[in-house]
Amino acid sequence: MRKLLLVGCAALVLGGSAAAxxxxxxxxxxxxxxxxxxxxxxxxxxxxxxxxxxxxxxxxALSGMMTALDPHSNYLAPDSYGDLRERTSGEYSGVGLTITSEGGMVKVISPMDDSPAAKAGVQAGDVISSIEGQNASGLTVSQVSEKLRGTVGTSIKVTFLRDGEEPREVVLTRELIKIQSVTGRVEGDFGYLRVSTFNENTGRELSEAIAKIRAEKPGVKGYVLDLRNNGGGLLNAAIDVSDAFLERGEIVSQRGRKPDQIQRYSAKPGDLTGGLPVVVLINYGSASASEIVAGALKDHQRATVVGLTSFGKGSVQTVIPLRQGQDGALSITTARYYTPSGASIQKIGIEPDLEVARSEAEARIVSRSSFIYSEAAYATALDSSIGAERKGAHIPHEAPGDKFPKDKDYQLERALDVLRAGGDLSKLSAAPEGIVVSEPGAKAKSEDTPASDEPQQ
Structure with missing residues (x-):
């Protein structure tokens, strides 16, 4: 049985054999x-x-040939193929970054929770400009991954570029990245579920987290499902997470090159939350498998989506081992995936029901161009197949201003407000003091001209 892996930087299927x-x-x-x-x-x-x-x-040459197809097709040398298989099992040694390639540079899609990279302040969209003083320009994702991985306790010096800031050199100490993909806690009357990645253990860990919250808070009134900066993972895990909140219906379909190459995945009876209100949190670091979950729950009107438009990676890659992996493997794009309503997410992303920036800095990014951290930024990205386009530069509906406490998570606060309103946005309380609110769909000055530093009202 094939295992579909929809990581933002390299969405893959493990297993299978080469086909003509x-x-x-x-x-x-x-x-x-x-x-x-x-x-x-x-x-x-x-x-x-x-x-x-x-x-x-x-x-x-093989690597160049594959990357010429699209940003997510690539050749995996034997060592890189072994690393991939190890990583999807939920444990490896490294710095904890999900990365991709763009214009000859390697860019961060998301740092993993509690990883050395996350602790050092690395953010989605950061570009790796040098490693140990050597220029990283032109290196493939596999080459950069190989350099970043290593023995636990050893350090590596990496320079990151961030939009509008000076280069930042960071020393990262490698750790055993034992990925706990799901964590949960009680937030007042509600449960908070953080899914950081989608691996072999995610479905089980989610069930355990929900059970733990229900035991601690028998009267829990709803759940926040946090998929922010989750770069993706196994398709099977995304299906399991979606299924946990659904009683029936299609979760996702994938469609290949030929009309008859369609696979559909549906929910089984049994909503682990008993039908309680759900809010899904997303941002531009939410990619691939995260978008499957957000899209499925949104289309079935099972959840309200809060945050910023997701990354927009709606393609599936298949890993084809070469000589049983002795010569590595090919990761090749074989299909696009579609939400239950038939929408393609590729280059478009999932738009939130309530658009909320976490900070003024995030609001400025969206006001300059929503393409900065998205699949749409790649020159070689596949089109959406449905003729739709990602929403252009605009002023997010809500963003925290100077008066909002710096130690609070505004997106999470608004997600909890939505739950208090029973998931009904028409009953949502007004934004608290210190929040900059724009009219829905308010546009920035120009796609090419940055907006002012202050989000406009």
Missing amino acids: VSSQTPRNETFRLLELFGDVVGIVEQAYVVPVDNKKLIEA
Whole structure:
């Protein structure tokens, strides 16, 4: 049975075998081009100024070929393939970053909760500019991942670039990243469920967290499901999480190259919350599997979605081992996924029912361009397949101003307000003092001209 992994930086399927794929290029022309490749390798081997490692040369060519397809297709060398399998089991040694590639640079989709990177203040959208003083420009995701991983207790110096700020050098000490994908706690009359990633244990951990909250608070009145900065994970785990809140109906479908390549996944009877109100928190770091959950619960009107428009990664990748993994594997995009209503999330994302920025800084990002931290920013990204586009630069509906306490999470506070209103936005209490509120859909000055530093009303 295949395991679908929808990580924001590398959404993958583990297992399976290579299949013959027909090409639109005539066979004779394909053979001629393959001969050309062999000729080039031969010339480099004979004429380059220093001896070359043909294995590294060919692996680099394979990597370049795959990344030319789209941002999430890539070649995994044997070590990287082994690392991937280890990581999806829920434990590995490293700094705790979900990363992707854009324009020859590697960008952070999200830091993992309580990881060395998160503790050091690394944020979604940060670009890795150098590692141990060496320029990281042009490195693949696999190459950067290999450099960041290492023995527990060892350190690595990484320089990050952030929009509008000076380069920031950080020393990260590697830890055993034993990922507890779900944590839960009681927040007043409600339960708070944080899902940081989607791995093999997520469905079980969610059930346990809900049971623990119900035991601690028998009269719990609703739940916040926090998917912010969750870069994705296993599709099966996303289905399990969605199913925990649904009694019936389709959760997600994936559609491939041919009309008959459609797979549908549906909920089984049994809502673990007993139908209590649910609010899902998302932001631009919520990608892939997170978007499946948010989209499913929103389409079924099972939850109110609060936060900022999600990343917009709506494609599925399949990992095809090469010679049983001895020569690594290919991660290749094989399908798009669709929410129950038939909407494609690719390059669009899930729009919240109540748009709330966590800070003024987040509000400024959205007012400049909602593409900054999104799938739509990639030049090689697949289109949405439905002709829709991601919402452009605009002023978020709500953002905390100077008077709002810095030690409080405004998005979470508003999510709890929605639960107090029974999930009915028409009964939602007004934004508290110190909050900047814009008219719904208010636009920034221009897609190309930054708005002022203060969110407009």
